[in-house]
Amino acid sequence: MEKLLIRGGRPLRGTVAISGAKNSAVALLPASILAESEVVLDNLPHLSDVAVYCELLEELGASVQWTGDTIRIDPSALRSKPMPNGKVKLLRASYYLMGALLGRFGEATIGLPGGCNFEPRPIDQHIKGFEALGATVRNDHGSVHISAKKLKGAKIYLDVASVGATINIMLAASRAEGATIIENAAKEPEIIDVATLLNAMGVKIKGAGTETIRIEGVESLHGCRHSIIPDRIQAGTYMIAAAATGGDVLIDNIIPKHLEAVTAKLREMGVNVEEFDESIRIVGAPEYSAVDVKALAYPGFATDLQSPMTSLLTQAKGVSLLSDYVYSNRFKHVPELMRMGANIRVEGRTAIIEGGRLNAAKVRAADLRAGASLVVAGLAVEDGVTEVSGVEFIDRGYDNLVDNLRLLGAEVWRDSD
Numbered sequence: 001m002e003k004l005l006i007r008g009g010r011p012l013r014g015t016v017a018i019s020g021a022k023n024s025a026v027a028l029l030p031a032s033i034l035a036e037s038e039v040v041l042d043n044l045p046h047l048s049d050v051a052v053y054c055e056l057l058e059e060l061g062a063s064v065q066w067t068g069d070t071i072r073i074d075p076s077a078l079r080s081k082p083m084p085n086g087k088v089k090l091l092r093a094s095y096y097l098m099g100a101l102l103g104r105f106g107e108a109t110i111g112l113p114g115g116c117n118f119e120p121r122p123i124d125q126h127i128k129g130f131e132a133l134g135a136t137v138r139n140d141h142g143s144v145h146i147s148a149k150k151l152k153g154a155k156i157y158l159d160v161a162s163v164g165a166t167i168n169i170m171l172a173a174s175r176a177e178g179a180t181i182i183e184n185a186a187k188e189p190e191i192i193d194v195a196t197l198l199n200a201m202g203v204k205i206k207g208a209g210t211e212t213i214r215i216e217g218v219e220s221l222h223g224c225r226h227s228i229i230p231d232r233i234q235a236g237t238y239m240i241a242a243a244a245t246g247g248d249v250l251i252d253n254i255i256p257k258h259l260e261a262v263t264a265k266l267r268e269m270g271v272n273v274e275e276f277d278e279s280i281r282i283v284g285a286p287e288y289s290a291v292d293v294k295a296l297a298y299p300g301f302a303t304d305l306q307s308p309m310t311s312l313l314t315q316a317k318g319v320s321l322l323s324d325y326v327y328s329n330r331f332k333h334v335p336e337l338m339r340m341g342a343n344i345r346v347e348g349r350t351a352i353i354e355g356g357r358l359n360a361a362k363v364r365a366a367d368l369r370a371g372a373s374l375v376v377a378g379l380a381v382e383d384g385v386t387e388v389s390g391v392e393f394i395d396r397g398y399d400n401l402v403d404n405l406r407l408l409g410a411e412v413w414r415d416s417d
């Protein structure tokens with residue numbers, strides 16, 4: 001198995017260009033199969049999740065050509081086929097095939113999704129949405145069968161503002177007769193990205209990015225070209241890593257507005273953050289103040305960034321409180337950070353972090369963002385080599401991580417056991 005080796009104690013310096021967003025890409029790829037002709041996506045990130053998604057689309061009969069950062073998906077020969085097992089289990093976002101296949105063919109059989117298993121990730125709100133549109137849903141031996149003779153627009157109130165449920169309902173509703181209104185919809189930038197693609201394919205969606213989304217379904221969707229938004233989670237991770245190493249880094253090719261919660265927290269800690277049109281510069285300081293962080297739905301501080309933020313807070317003076325209100329138990333990075341000398345106690349959904357020195361150690365990433373947290377910690381260690389195993393999780397969501405960090409002056413390399 002591969003591992004990352006990181007010799008700490010080097011401030012990151014230079015410029016890093018951020019790729020397209022994983023959490024958009026894994027929704028836009030299944031959205032593309034709603035079209036009758038070719039969809040071209042630019043700014044596609046090079047990630048294992050994206051590669052697996054392409055294989056899933058090929059399994060369904062789509063033609064997929066991926067060159068550089070651009071992908072061409074021709075779904076004209078695509079057929080609905082049961083996918084109870086196999087690659088669907090490797091991804092959380094394979095559940096978007098439910099909405100996309102239901103919309104296009106009126107039926108879908110998809111194995112319950114995988115992805116990072118930090119705690120149960122229910123899909124009851126997705127199912128409630130499909131049923132409201134007129135579908136019958138059956139759960140059978142770990143697969144979900146969904147079918148509908150005809151999808152009809154409906155008003156759907158989500159009990160929780162779920163990103164996954166909002167997108168899945170948008171996908172199915174794009175082919176429903178009449179208007180669908182989602183109330184208490186999630187407002188994440190990735191939802192706007194999916195709505196932008198669907199609108200370019202001919203659907204009429206209004207209100208994406210607000211809590212009420214209206215989708216006017218159409219009889220057929222056509223191909224189009226779309227550029228994927230920048231990855232705010234990768235960007236936030238580099239912002240945090242730059243601060244943790246006392247570095248000076250320009251994070252480029254981003255939408256600074258998507259990172260306001262991170263910018264505000266870093267400033268509160270004493271990090272110097274300068275915002276430009278498409279980039280943010282982070283200049284570290286010799287000492288940081290402890291702060292309290294609450295991970296919330298967008299525009300709150302992203303749950304995906306709370307693990308890397310935990311590592312930075314170990315470098316602050318005093319006691320910080322970090323609570324996750326999206327996933328109450330997303331703390332698999334904490335025992336590993338403790339191996340590195342961090343002083344952290346978890347009580348309920350809150351990590352209580354007392355600042356102090358980190359030491360190099362052998363640690364294991366139990367999920368994607370836990371991995372990012374350990375990389376940040378390894379970079380922040382004053383001296384010594386940290387070994388991070390579980391690299392396959394990190395590869396799910398960080399494009400070109402080792403080369404990017406090396407360009408910023410870090411001493412990082414991959415090795416295998």
Ligand SMILES: CC(=O)N[C@H]1[C@@H](OP(=O)(O)OP(=O)(O)OC[C@H]2O[C@@H](n3ccc(=O)[nH]c3=O)[C@H](O)[C@@H]2O)O[C@H](CO)[C@@H](O)[C@@H]1O
Pocket residue numbers: 023120121122123124125126127160161162163164165186188296297298302303304326327
């Ligand atoms: C709101 C939020 O920050 N969502 C994040 C969440 O999305 P992800 O798609 O995993 O989660 P959702 O946004 O769908 O869910 C938000 C909350 O609603 C609950 N829930 C969800 C669906 C459902 O049918 N029933 C239900 O109870 C979840 O358990 C969670 O507590 O993780 C992704 C990967 O880490 C991030 O990219 C998303 O930004």
Ligand SMILES: C=C(OP(=O)(O)O)C(=O)O
Pocket residue numbers: 022023091092093114115116304368369397
């Ligand atoms: C956990 C994540 O991904 P997924 O929801 O695809 O498992 C993530 O992006 O942090």
